[in-house]
Every structure is written in C-alpha cells, then in structure tokens.
Amino acid sequence: MMYKPRRMHPAAVIFNFLRFMKELTFAIVAGFLAFKGTSFGYFIAAVIAVVVLALVFSFLSWYRYTYRMEGDELRIEYGIFIRKKRYISKHRIQSIDLTAGVIHRMLNLVKVQVETAGSGIDSEASLKAVRREDGEALRTMLKRMGEQPEDTEQISSDKSANPVKKITAKRLFIAGSTSGSIGVLAALFAFVFSELEQFIPDHFFEASYAWLIGLGITIIIGLAVVVLFLLWVLGIAGTMIKYGNFTIAKQGEELFITRGLLEKKQLTIPLQRIQAVGIEESMIRQPFGFATVYAEIAGGSLENGNEYSAVLFPILKKDEVASFLETFLPAYVPEERRLVPIPGKARKFYVLRSMLPVLLVAASIMYFFPQLNWVSAVLFIISGVFGWLRYQDGGFLIKGDRMTICYRVWNKRTVHLFHRRIQAFEMMQHPLQRNQGLATLKLSIVGMLGAGKHFKLKDLEERVVDRLFDWYSYQKKER
Missing domain, CATH: 1.10.287 (Helix Hairpins)
Structure with a gap:
C-alpha cells in the first residue's frame, strides 16, 4: 500500500533533466550564435556549468518529491528550497491518465497524471516515472471512492456490459x-x-x-x-x-482510451465530464463517407500537448457512427430527422463572408501579375463554393432537452449537447442582419481548462432564435 511516503522511480531524474535542457535550448542556441566568433571557450564552459547544475537540480527535484495516500487524499510534498505540500481529495479527481513513452516502456514504467476540474494548463499532480504496477494500483485507489455522476442521462442502463472497440490497420492507414x-x-x-x-x-x-x-x-x-x-x-x-493500437472501452461510468505506438497513452474519461459529443467530417474524408467522433471535456489540462477535444474514435464510416454511439454513449445517438436549415435569404451572407478574404489576394495578383488574372477567377470561384457549402451544411434540431447543431468552418461539424450543459445562450445581430430579420446564435459550454467552448450558428431567422431562447429559458425555469 501507499500509506508511507514514496519516491518516484530514479528514471524521473532523466525526465527532469530533459525538461530542464528543453527549456534552455533556445538560450543555448542563442549563446552559440552570439559567441561562435569570439569567447567561444567561455560559452563552452558556461554550457558545461549549466548541464551540471541541471543534473544536480534534477536529482534534488526527484529526491525531494514524495507522494502517499492518506485517508481519502493523495498527498504530495515537493520543492528543493521551499517545501510545498499538495493534498488532492479523491472526490475532486476527474480522471487519472497513464502515459508510457519509449523510455517508460523500456523500463516498465508509466507517467501518472491526475486531473481535477481546476487543473489549468498543468495537471493537478504528475508523477513522471513510477512502476507500472504502482501506477495502476494508485489509479485503482484514487477511483475507489470517486463521486457518482450527476447526469443520469449519460449512463447506460446495462452496467454489466463492457464494450471494447479497436481500430484496424486498414482504417488506421485510411485515417493517415x-x-x-x-x-x-x-x-x-x-x-x-x-x-x-x-x-x-x-x-x-x-x-x-x-x-x-x-x-x-x-x-x-x-x-x-x-x-x-x-x-x-x-x-x-x-x-x-499517434493513433496506433487505438482502443476504446467502457466500464461502468467511464470510458478508457489507449493509443500510441511510441508513446502509449491511457486516458480515462468519466461520463459526467462529457459536455458535448461531435462528429467531424473533413474536406478530404467527407466525399469518402468517413468521420471522426470526438467529445468536449470539462476541466483537465493541456500538459504534454493534450487536445482541447478528446477523440473517441479517429475514423468511422458515417453509417457506423450511430451504432458506435449506441454502444458507448447511447444518449448521444443522432436523430434521423432532418435539421432545420439556414433560411435561403442568408445564402448571400455566407458566400460574401467567404469571398471577402480572397478579395485582397486577388487584387494583388491582378495588379502585380496581370497575366495571372485567371488565378484570381479560380480563387473567387473556390471561395464562393466554400461559402455555399457553409450555408448548405448549417442547421439545428431540438428534441426534448437535447440540441443538435451543424456548422462548417473548414470541416463539417455536427455537435450534440444537452440543455443542462449549456452555460450561456446568446443572440447577436449586426445592422445588415437586423435589416433582413436574421441573427447569429452563440452557445457556450464548459471546455478544457474550465474555459468556455463556443459554437456559432450564423444567420438564422430572428424569430427562430427567439423560439430557441424560449426553449432555453423555459428549461431553466423548469429546473
């Protein structure tokens, strides 16, 4: 058990040293360029001194870093000169992720990242190197008394089923x-x-x-x-x-995702943290009928380049999405009903918005390279078609307390979210829209780092937006 203070594996010294050197890379390169002609010997001596200091601080950081379980808390003490203590209650923990890079896997180690709702840019706790069995034991202990989810609409009624889906080599190649x-x-x-x-x-x-x-x-x-x-x-x-050996599994009220060939990541997503589920169709994949399923997650951190949205499956045929969600997130299965489309009088706004950025480029080409005027014409046609696609793909659907919106920036995105997840509901109008009786709808949910994640649906009928406001306000009153 982990009731006595423990240190990480000594390999953490290596990871601390690599982190220090990564942060100093720019300064070392700048010093090399500045002193390569004169006083180069002093530069080499300074670099050696920096490397030695980095090694010393890496060792001391590892030696002074201890962790233990006490009661319902993970207690961490660290700091070389100033001793710091961090106590993390089990009930605040949102997820515990295990990551194993190349060095970790060679030494049978894992990196443990503990996320809470207010983790910020960095994880609440990050154990850079512990034995795999210790990491898995710690994850089990921290999850044992976790909070029960607050949103019953997201939980499957069949809790005994533990479905698993793994990406095939063929699909992985298509994704790449x-x-x-x-x-x-x-x-x-x-x-x-x-x-x-x-x-x-x-x-x-x-x-x-x-x-x-x-x-x-x-x-x-x-x-x-x-x-x-x-x-x-x-x-x-x-x-x-990145996505080699991608596997998603559902156990009770959590999703477990494992992916990566060189760096193996094991992500835990509690169902209560899911704010919305989206289906993304890129410009390349859409003609072939492929899509990516992702989830917007509340809280967490961006440490080690974690994405703002969690990919639930990298690539699926469009007609496979419904069965995938039926298995893992049945509350988010797409409706077969058609979306309420963007009104026809909004088409010109979508086309003009798409063509305006091209205007400056086209004017420059026509002025400096008049022999390439055909390029300007091609750019205008492409931008106009793209604007028409944005108009064509836009729409929404309301069913009970769930809303579906569809929009395109570059890729087509269809987002499903529940009323209780909507943090803000806003209508915006500029004078041209007001003259046409149109308005822009803006929805906000809680996203990564606890910041807002926003969705816009432009140029809806103003009266339609008013009805959507009534839906949102009425639901709030009902609660």
Whole structure:
C-alpha cells in the first residue's frame, strides 16, 4: 500500500533533466550564435556549468518529491528550497491518465497524471516515472471512492456490459491518408526554412536557382510531386504513430482510451465530464463517407500537448457512427430527422463572408501579375463554393432537452449537447442582419481548462432564435 511516503522511480531524474535542457535550448542556441566568433571557450564552459547544475537540480527535484495516500487524499510534498505540500481529495479527481513513452516502456514504467476540474494548463499532480504496477494500483485507489455522476442521462442502463472497440490497420492507414496533415507539414517546413535562411550562404541560393532553371518545367513538376508525396507519407506515419493500437472501452461510468505506438497513452474519461459529443467530417474524408467522433471535456489540462477535444474514435464510416454511439454513449445517438436549415435569404451572407478574404489576394495578383488574372477567377470561384457549402451544411434540431447543431468552418461539424450543459445562450445581430430579420446564435459550454467552448450558428431567422431562447429559458425555469 501507499500509506508511507514514496519516491518516484530514479528514471524521473532523466525526465527532469530533459525538461530542464528543453527549456534552455533556445538560450543555448542563442549563446552559440552570439559567441561562435569570439569567447567561444567561455560559452563552452558556461554550457558545461549549466548541464551540471541541471543534473544536480534534477536529482534534488526527484529526491525531494514524495507522494502517499492518506485517508481519502493523495498527498504530495515537493520543492528543493521551499517545501510545498499538495493534498488532492479523491472526490475532486476527474480522471487519472497513464502515459508510457519509449523510455517508460523500456523500463516498465508509466507517467501518472491526475486531473481535477481546476487543473489549468498543468495537471493537478504528475508523477513522471513510477512502476507500472504502482501506477495502476494508485489509479485503482484514487477511483475507489470517486463521486457518482450527476447526469443520469449519460449512463447506460446495462452496467454489466463492457464494450471494447479497436481500430484496424486498414482504417488506421485510411485515417493517415486522409488526415490532411500534408498542409501542416508543408507550413512547418516553410517556417523552419525561413528561420534557417539567414544562415545559408547567398551563393547556395544562386546555384540552386540556376540548377532548377536548367532542369526544365517537367522535371520541376516531378520534383514537386515527389516532395508532396513524401509529406503525405510523413503524414500517414505521424497519424499511425499517434493513433496506433487505438482502443476504446467502457466500464461502468467511464470510458478508457489507449493509443500510441511510441508513446502509449491511457486516458480515462468519466461520463459526467462529457459536455458535448461531435462528429467531424473533413474536406478530404467527407466525399469518402468517413468521420471522426470526438467529445468536449470539462476541466483537465493541456500538459504534454493534450487536445482541447478528446477523440473517441479517429475514423468511422458515417453509417457506423450511430451504432458506435449506441454502444458507448447511447444518449448521444443522432436523430434521423432532418435539421432545420439556414433560411435561403442568408445564402448571400455566407458566400460574401467567404469571398471577402480572397478579395485582397486577388487584387494583388491582378495588379502585380496581370497575366495571372485567371488565378484570381479560380480563387473567387473556390471561395464562393466554400461559402455555399457553409450555408448548405448549417442547421439545428431540438428534441426534448437535447440540441443538435451543424456548422462548417473548414470541416463539417455536427455537435450534440444537452440543455443542462449549456452555460450561456446568446443572440447577436449586426445592422445588415437586423435589416433582413436574421441573427447569429452563440452557445457556450464548459471546455478544457474550465474555459468556455463556443459554437456559432450564423444567420438564422430572428424569430427562430427567439423560439430557441424560449426553449432555453423555459428549461431553466423548469429546473
């Protein structure tokens, strides 16, 4: 048992050291560039001193960090010079997640992250390295007396069933192929290149430009295709590493998600923390009938790059979503009824909003490169079609105390949420909307870090928004 103070595994010293060095990377690189010509010996001596100090502080941080269970509390004491104590009641804990990176898995260790409703950017408690059996035992002890969920509409009536669903290799490959990460990688490559450009000699650019000109247009296009193909392959690899072995299981009133090839993550999602469930169809996946199912979670932290929304399953066929939700979250099964659409007179606003950002780019092209006027025409057509898609996909549906809204920013999103989860209900109007009898509806729920998560449905009929206000206010009075 854990009633006596315990220290983490000594491997935590390594993780502390790596964290210190990561935070100092920018300063070391800046110092290298500043002193590479003169006083370089002093720079090397300073770096060695910093490394030694980082090792000392890493060891002391590990040695002074203890944890134990006492009564209904997880008690943590830490701090090198100033001793700090943190007591976390079981009843405040929202989730306990276990993560295992490459080093963790080699040493049979896990990282334990304890989340509460007010964790903020960092976890309430983070044990960087403990033995796997100790981490699992701690999670069991902390969950043993957890709070009962307050929302009975989210709990399955069959508590004896423990369904499990795992992603297949084929679906994982499709998820990577249609992830759209090629654009992100291209932007990242361009950013890194722009930062390194100042260190590349001018004659290198001149020689490279002359070499490209000599290749001919066909070979240049071929090279571009090869680069895009490599970025696409990297996108597939990144998705497969992130979501490899993705498994979701339901046990009682919690969902357990395991994913990752290099870094294995085990996430716990209590049903009472789910504020809304969404279905996302990207521009690439929608024509093929694929979607991602995700949940908006209250509280938690963004430590280690955790997403604002929790992915419940990376990729499903659209016609599989209903059965998936029926199994894991039956209260959120989509209705077969059609959504109430955006009124026809709002179409022009959606198209104009989409085309306005393109106007400046098109005007610049027409002024500086008049021979490329056709590019401006193509951009206008694409933006107009995109605006029409935003209009076409918008809509809402009310059934009892549940609301469904559908909208598109880049990807199409369909969000299901219950009335009691709506924290704010707002109507907004600008003069053009007021003249047309239209209004924008804005809904807010509690999201990650306890901050608001907002959904907007633009250009609804003003009288329709008034009726939705009556629905929201009436439900509040009923409570």
